[in-house]
Amino acid sequence: MDLKKLTRLAMLTAFALIIFTIELQLPALAPIPGMKLGLANIVTVYAVYSFNAGETASLVIIRVLLGSLIAGNLMAMAYSLGGAMLCLLGMLFLRKVIDKKHIWVCSVLGAVLHNVGQTIVAIVLMQTKTVIFYLPFLLVSGCVAGALTGMAAQLVVNRLNK
Amino acid sequence: MIRSQKFWAAVCAVIFAGSLIWCIVLLTMKPGDTVTITQDGKTLYTIDLSKEPDRTIEITYEGRKNIIEIKGGRVHILEADCPDKVCVNTGWLTAGIPIVCLPNKLVIEYADNDTGLDAVAG
């Protein structure tokens, strides 16, 4: 990995963390655990369309780990990681079939997978299927938030990578 | 491999619409009377809200507390010393949406169809 790429990745990770930390300060959208805008995903989606799988994965993992430390909520790390990994795998596959003019679609599906991943981790950790009742609410908000962050990422990708 | 962009957009639309319907179904569900309080997969309390007097229940998990309040046949989490307080903000328990405290692995929900019993003679 050349130095320039490494620097860009580090910058992006830092950038994602800043967005993440700012979003932490915003009040919760709804009283549903795990529901949030996920603005830091703009960076993730951008990375998916700009770097290779390994590079993107390392960015996401470091972002989630450091983010959980900043938030001071290690319990939440498991949920975030579960969601983020499923989301990442899905988007890495989808970038092969979805072109750069439809990045928002990829982002929506990524958000959906993120919600599914979160829920699966919660079911395993809490040993109850009850949390599945939150899934539809997470999915609705995930679709909207995913579309928004996806469109933002789409703008960035198409402007920066010309 | 499906490369039609329209197809993937349609998938998004179907998921969104499906989730929306699912939400509506959950929100319009009618609650029963029996509520269970579960922690870490273990049922701690089974409460018949129609007969339960107003009271508070304190539940401790690894040193952290949740205070559950039952009042006028409804139940909510009054206080919690978990970091996020999502459970407190969820408000009163409704049929479709359980109250969940992820950090303390606590779930309050309506029991599904109870035991199938309409009453007990005795």
Added chain:
Amino acid sequence: MKKLLAIVSAALMLVSCGSVPEQKHTRTLFCMDTYMTLTAYGDKADEALRSACDAMEILDEEWSVTNPNSEIYAANHAEGKTVPISEETEHIIKFAKEISQQTDGALDITIFPVLQLWGFTTDNYRVPDDSEIQKLLESVDCSKIIADNGSLKLPSDMMLDLGSVAKGYAAKAAADVLKMNGIKSAILDLGGNIQTIGLKPDGSEWNIGIRDPGADGIVGTVSVEDRSVVTSGGYERFFTQDGVTYHHILDPKTGKPANNGFASVTIIGEDGVNCDALSTSLFIMGPDKAEEYWKQQGGFDYIGITDSGELILTKSIADSFKLDSDHMGVKMTFVE
């Protein structure tokens, strides 16, 4: 986008057009020393339930042994003089006397002084001497009560308590009020004394659990339509002294807790008053006399649970009865 809107709106219509279940209304009240839950279905159910509650509260006021304004209190403190009574009171006293005769004195509404002696009315429990019991038993005989033409005369040494029949009567009265108000589906839980009206709104039968007299939980369930299900058991009120458990269902013959082999008896029948009175009576009779009585009178079903945990039930209820999974293998005897 248009497509999406179309899908969403179509789905919404599907959801909203689904069959709307009849509205469920529930009222609870504390009456006749128990906690009652009344549930009825239908648009006008709320109003109907309110009237039903009112009806039961009136009965409670007329029949309370502790309320100085009640008819029963007046009769108990009249020192042998005649007191005026309402139509319901006359009706239920006549009924109680009839049952007492039919059951050969297993049920007697004048057992109250003995109940007081044991402390069951005040929670100051004690085991009285035989001589004390015998003395009071002399004034236990409901055939000496004269209830006729709106008046009641009680010998001065006797006391009346409608506890063993009041809830059944109240359940029937409440059910009558609901039916009069057009309610087709309701379930009344008068502290474990169950009265159902019709079928459930979904057309299925009501599932009533039969409490396990020996432990928490139930021994099984009966499915019924438009029936009353009433259980009497020694577990309802009791105290323990010197390792012996004394319960509140006193045998009028001995003045002591009935100990004839039943731990609980459940009566399933059409008439709530009858069921309530018979559950106590059959409990006091014990298995053999209960079977004999049923063969003579009939008109109801019963499920008896013996002290050793065996089940004795009438053949005609067997099909509607389902044993609880925890009690599989329990010995069941059918009476026919």
